[in-house]
Amino acid sequence: MKKSIAIFAIIVSFLTFTACSKEKNANSSNVEKNSKIQVVVSFSPLENLVRYIGGDKVEIKTLIPTGSEPHEFEPKLKDMKLLNESKLFIYNGLGIENWVDKTLGNINKDSLEVVNSSKSIKPIKIAEKGDANHGKYDPHIWLSLKSAIKQSENIKEGLVKVDSSNKKFYEENFKKFKEKAEKLYGTYREKLSECKNKNFVTGHAAFGYLCRDFNLKQSSVEDVFQEGEPTPKKIKGLVDYCKRYNIKTIFYEENVSPKVSNTLAKEVGGKIKKIDTMEVNKKDKDYFDIMESNLEKIYLSLK
Ligand SMILES: [Zn+2]
Numbered sequence: 001m002k003k004s005i006a007i008f009a010i011i012v013s014f015l016t017f018t019a020c021s022k023e024k025n026a027n028s029s030n031v032e033k034n035s036k037i038q039v040v041v042s043f044s045p046l047e048n049l050v051r052y053i054g055g056d057k058v059e060i061k062t063l064i065p066t067g068s069e070p071h072e073f074e075p076k077l078k079d080m081k082l083l084n085e086s087k088l089f090i091y092n093g094l095g096i097e098n099w100v101d102k103t104l105g106n107i108n109k110d111s112l113e114v115v116n117s118s119k120s121i122k123p124i125k126i127a128e129k130g131d132a133n134h135g136k137y138d139p140h141i142w143l144s145l146k147s148a149i150k151q152s153e154n155i156k157e158g159l160v161k162v163d164s165s166n167k168k169f170y171e172e173n174f175k176k177f178k179e180k181a182e183k184l185y186g187t188y189r190e191k192l193s194e195c196k197n198k199n200f201v202t203g204h205a206a207f208g209y210l211c212r213d214f215n216l217k218q219s220s221v222e223d224v225f226q227e228g229e230p231t232p233k234k235i236k237g238l239v240d241y242c243k244r245y246n247i248k249t250i251f252y253e254e255n256v257s258p259k260v261s262n263t264l265a266k267e268v269g270g271k272i273k274k275i276d277t278m279e280v281n282k283k284d285k286d287y288f289d290i291m292e293s294n295l296e297k298i299y300l301s302l303k
Pocket residue numbers: 140204206224277279
């Protein structure tokens with residue numbers, strides 16, 4: 001009995017806010033001409049990219065709170081409300097947001113444009129079959145300059161669809177993004193191709209696409225989804241790997257405990273160094289500053 005009352009209450013509140021948001025959409029068409037485009041992104045790396053393409057024409061809201069695992073997220077009623085009131089929803093894709101299909105099935109999509117930012121990017125397969133929590137692909141596309149160009153293009157297309165009057169603005173921003181990304185790629189392609197060593201060690205396996213761009217190889221303490229305490233056997237394997245390739249820098253990320261990385265560094269007479277996967281939100285940081293810093297650190301560790 002109690003359960004059915006609760007369900008009824010949820011249905012009523014859902015209908016109420018749907019009705020409200022519809023009314024609001026009808027009334028706000030005049031206001032919208034002067035206000036920013038409401039864009040919702042799933043998690044923080046996309047915020048970095050959307051800020052580049054959308055500039056001051058957009059207001060970005062991020063669904064997944066800083067530091068939370070994207071696949072463990074479950075949208076709440078307030079998130080559904082936010083999506084119902086927004087123009088554009090951009091998600092990463094490749095299975096990192098396994099809640100997306102279900103969520104989009106439950107909202108009014110008439111007024112919401114949806115962009116899967118991984119569209120047309122060749123995915124890296126990490127498992128034959130995905131499970132309930134993860135897909136079968138590595139989702140870390142934003143850490144590759146080449147993939148980020150494609151992501152930004154998908155974002156640009158979404159923005160043009162919902163705000164065609166600013167088409168030129170978005171296209172120019174995308175052009176600038178592409179030029180900057182290609183320039184940085186060219187610089188590090190040359191620098192990294194001079195390094196004999198191509199192997200490095202990170203906290204979790206986030207750099208698969210970056211490695212594909214530059215013909216490098218990563219090994220990591222934790223897997224792509226930051227799961228599983230490394231076994232003594234795994235740690236020993238990493239120690240051997242570092243010794244074999246003379247690796248003295250062990251990278252770690254903000255959202256991964258540096259404990260094992262520290263042990264590893266001590267074991268091989270090296271040091272730990274922080275690298276940024278953009279999975280922890282830092283609003284003041286620029287995409288290219290982070291990428292250049294990452295690439296320079298990787299280059300110095302391989303030199
Ligand atoms: Zn990650």
